[in-house]
Amino acid sequence: xxxxxxxxxxxxxxxxxxxxxxxxxxxxxxxxxxxxxxxxxxxxxxxxxxxxxxxxxxxxxxxxxxxxxxxxxxxxxxxxxxxxxxxxxxxxxxxxxxxxxxxxxxxxxxxxxxxxxxxxxxxxxxxxxxxxxxxxxxxxxxxxxxxxxxxxxxxxxxxxxxxxxxx
Amino acid sequence: xxxxxxxxxxxxxxxxxxxxxxxxxxxxxxxxxxxxxxxxxxxxxxxxxxxxxxxxxxxxxxxxxxxxxxxxxxxxxxxxxxxxxxxxxxxxxxxxxxxxxxxxxxxxxxxxxxxxxxxxxxxxxxxxxxxxxxxxxxxxxxxxxxxxxxxxxxxxxxxxxxxxxxxxxxxxxxxxxxxxxxxxxxxxxxxxxxxxxxxxxxxxxxxxxxxxxxxxxxxxxxxxxxxxxxxxxxxxxxxxxxxxxxxxxxxxxxxxxxxxxxxxxxxxxxxxxxxxxxxxxxxxxxxxxxxxxxxxxxxxxxxxxxxxxxxxxxxxxxxxxxxxxxxxxxxxxxxxxxxxxxxxxxxxxxxxxxxxxxxxxxxxxxxxxxxxxxxxxxxxxxxxxxxxxxxxxxxxxxxxxxxxxxxxxxxxxxxxxxxxxxxxxxxxxxxxxxxxxxxxxxxxxxxxxxxxxxxxxxxxxxxxxxxxxxxxxxxxxxxxxxxxxxxxxxxxxxxxxxxxxxxxxxxxxxxxxxxxxxxxxxxxxxxxxxxxxxxxxxxxxxxxxxxxxxxxxxxxxxxxxxxxxxxxxxxxxxxxxxxxxxxxxxxxxxxxxxxxxxxxxxxxxxxxxxxxxxxxxxxxxxxxxxxxxxxxxxxxxxxxxxxxxxxxxxxxxxxxxxxxxxxxxxxxxxx
Numbered sequence: 001x002x003x004x005x006x007x008x009x010x011x012x013x014x015x016x017x018x019x020x021x022x023x024x025x026x027x028x029x030x031x032x033x034x035x036x037x038x039x040x041x042x043x044x045x046x047x048x049x050x051x052x053x054x055x056x057x058x059x060x061x062x063x064x065x066x067x068x069x070x071x072x073x074x075x076x077x078x079x080x081x082x083x084x085x086x087x088x089x090x091x092x093x094x095x096x097x098x099x100x101x102x103x104x105x106x107x108x109x110x111x112x113x114x115x116x117x118x119x120x121x122x123x124x125x126x127x128x129x130x131x132x133x134x135x136x137x138x139x140x141x142x143x144x145x146x147x148x149x150x151x152x153x154x155x156x157x158x159x160x161x162x163x164x165x166x167x
Numbered sequence: 168x169x170x171x172x173x174x175x176x177x178x179x180x181x182x183x184x185x186x187x188x189x190x191x192x193x194x195x196x197x198x199x200x201x202x203x204x205x206x207x208x209x210x211x212x213x214x215x216x217x218x219x220x221x222x223x224x225x226x227x228x229x230x231x232x233x234x235x236x237x238x239x240x241x242x243x244x245x246x247x248x249x250x251x252x253x254x255x256x257x258x259x260x261x262x263x264x265x266x267x268x269x270x271x272x273x274x275x276x277x278x279x280x281x282x283x284x285x286x287x288x289x290x291x292x293x294x295x296x297x298x299x300x301x302x303x304x305x306x307x308x309x310x311x312x313x314x315x316x317x318x319x320x321x322x323x324x325x326x327x328x329x330x331x332x333x334x335x336x337x338x339x340x341x342x343x344x345x346x347x348x349x350x351x352x353x354x355x356x357x358x359x360x361x362x363x364x365x366x367x368x369x370x371x372x373x374x375x376x377x378x379x380x381x382x383x384x385x386x387x388x389x390x391x392x393x394x395x396x397x398x399x400x401x402x403x404x405x406x407x408x409x410x411x412x413x414x415x416x417x418x419x420x421x422x423x424x425x426x427x428x429x430x431x432x433x434x435x436x437x438x439x440x441x442x443x444x445x446x447x448x449x450x451x452x453x454x455x456x457x458x459x460x461x462x463x464x465x466x467x468x469x470x471x472x473x474x475x476x477x478x479x480x481x482x483x484x485x486x487x488x489x490x491x492x493x494x495x496x497x498x499x500x501x502x503x504x505x506x507x508x509x510x511x512x513x514x515x516x517x518x519x520x521x522x523x524x525x526x527x528x529x530x531x532x533x534x535x536x537x538x539x540x541x542x543x544x545x546x547x548x549x550x551x552x553x554x555x556x557x558x559x560x561x562x563x564x565x566x567x568x569x570x571x572x573x574x575x576x577x578x579x580x581x582x583x584x585x586x587x588x589x590x591x592x593x594x595x596x597x598x599x600x601x602x603x604x605x606x607x608x609x610x611x612x613x614x615x616x617x618x619x620x621x622x623x624x625x626x627x628x629x630x631x632x633x634x635x636x637x638x639x640x641x642x643x644x645x646x647x648x649x650x651x652x653x654x655x656x657x658x659x660x661x662x663x664x665x666x667x668x669x670x671x672x673x674x675x676x677x678x679x680x681x682x683x684x685x686x687x688x689x690x691x692x693x694x695x696x697x698x699x700x701x702x703x704x705x706x707x708x709x710x711x712x713x714x715x716x717x718x719x720x721x722x723x724x725x726x727x728x729x730x731x732x733x734x735x736x737x738x739x740x741x742x743x744x745x746x747x748x749x750x751x752x753x754x755x756x757x758x759x760x761x762x763x764x765x766x767x768x769x770x771x772x773x774x775x776x777x778x779x780x781x782x783x784x785x786x787x788x789x790x791x792x793x794x795x796x797x798x799x800x801x802x803x804x805x806x807x808x809x810x811x812x813x814x815x816x817x818x819x820x821x822x823x824x825x826x827x828x829x830x831x832x833x834x835x836x837x838x
Contacts, residue, residue, distance in 0.1 A: 076828035079832050123809065130808075130809045137798060138794075144787070151743065152780070153740055156740075156785050
């Protein structure tokens, strides 16, 4: 019984996966081809963006926004050293110098911590805001209903209880 | 001089600004049993001596007589000068007053007197027969019947007592005050209020009976019970009962035999009397005596020898008659003893024969009513205790209501189509009977419906043209015609006597019976159980009358109606519209216009707008309710959505900060 939907999903995904595979392979091959030319950058990124990598690998569920939130600020904290690498000495020795720089580590990891704080503190804020908005909407609707009753009498609401129950 | 004194005491009632009725001057000698008489004076310089008869409140006056005989001068009729509705202080209401020329010689026979001075045979022609014949001719020419020809209603026209005139016949229903002795057998069997207008032959009979009494100077069988008089007339014939062995000149015997013939078809008419007056002698009629049976029929331990007697007895012992009819004894007696095969066959057809099953027979009451008519086809409609002529049912109903009697029996008789039985048993076709039968069919429909505007009240007004509206709101104003109705209701409202609705069952029935224009829709609305619809029906009905009759402002009635319009105002859903109407109604009331009030409250455009607005409001309310319900019931979904939105927002902020940082750093490096 359960096999049928799976097959159907596979069938739906099949053609798309088939079309996407060569592109993805092409991108991967391009990136691999570029690796020899950007190894210092990759090294700095790997070390500097470790919190993001951990967040991406550790996150579960349908909505995966934690790694983006952490990653964004993590990258912002690392950006200054990356630009120095790109605009200055793009070589391994400087890359090693950067990854051993305590300031860079503090900046990148501190920024990622701020990312986590942002990610964790936002839901209560948004929930509170949305609750307030809904409550206000309900109050407005009730006021509208009261006005209708004032203008047209109680009969305006008569007979709707059943209708609502049927819905 | 007397007038001056009356005026001083204020006891004068005016009629049409032309006549004065002096309340302090009653005339007992001219009074009728049911109508008081008072001295009347004409305000013009006129030597005529007048008197007024006051119709007793509740009694239906004979309007056709009043309208037709007004101003008619005839040697045999007391001249009816005028009539009209007047304020009557003793009754504290309005009544009908009839003004007559005063007969100067007084009454011929005092009311209730059984013996009096006889009129000589030599004078009777000049003093009695000639003027009375002239009166009968005038009445016949106008297609009227007098139905009050009796010695005690005759007056000497002059102080010299040279000529007799017949007195009033309009203040009571036809033949209401007639003693049985001067009435035909058929009419005598009916209740006095239900004798009906009858026909000219009834007047000729009463004329003959009155002449017979005047010639003998006594009322035969005075003091005898009506039943005894009728029985004697049936067994001996009217002439024998009224004249007996009295020695009279042959010509007088001839006219009396002709006038007192019990068979209405053979009875003399005006032409016969004219021929007699001109000296032509007709062959004297031989009295037809009711056919006697070879063997008497024993009913209720009494033996009866004629079908007519038996019919009277059965009508008096309603329940006891049923077994005699159903077991075939009566049919057998008719066939064998009375030798009347026609009546026997009719009886068999009515009962279905002794072998007929119970469900095929008419109910016992209808059966007895039919059998009574088969036995005596000339008799009135008899049903349980009821005994009335078909054309007397209206006046009988009116009198019964006026005296607070029970009208259920009359209603039941009409509902069970007893009048139809009477029409079925007629010997010959008469177009008047067909008209009357269709009238009774209509009355049955009115009784069947029973709602306001119908029922027994409708029957009352349909069958009594002269019946004033008996509603408590109008009864004091004696409303005879539709045009008087709204002013009467208006006056009631002005007096502050308004109780309930102005249109009650009597007013509605009166309007329905008298209106010559279409009021079906208004009557239908009025009868609605929905208060708002019925109140609008009432307003529309009164507005139609005001509009059709072109009646002016009715402030009191408009105010009365305005106060009753809350159900109609409440038909609008819009509270704002209701407030507007409540403000507008007092303005309409001040204009006294029911028509404008009706337009204001019954505007189809306003109602449509209100209905559309209300429907829209209902939909808006429902939409709001659904949204509120969604907000309240959808908290879980909304929290999930909030979490997702928060994460997205955090990611967006983070990416934005990152983007701005990179841009700024790049810019700082480049410049």
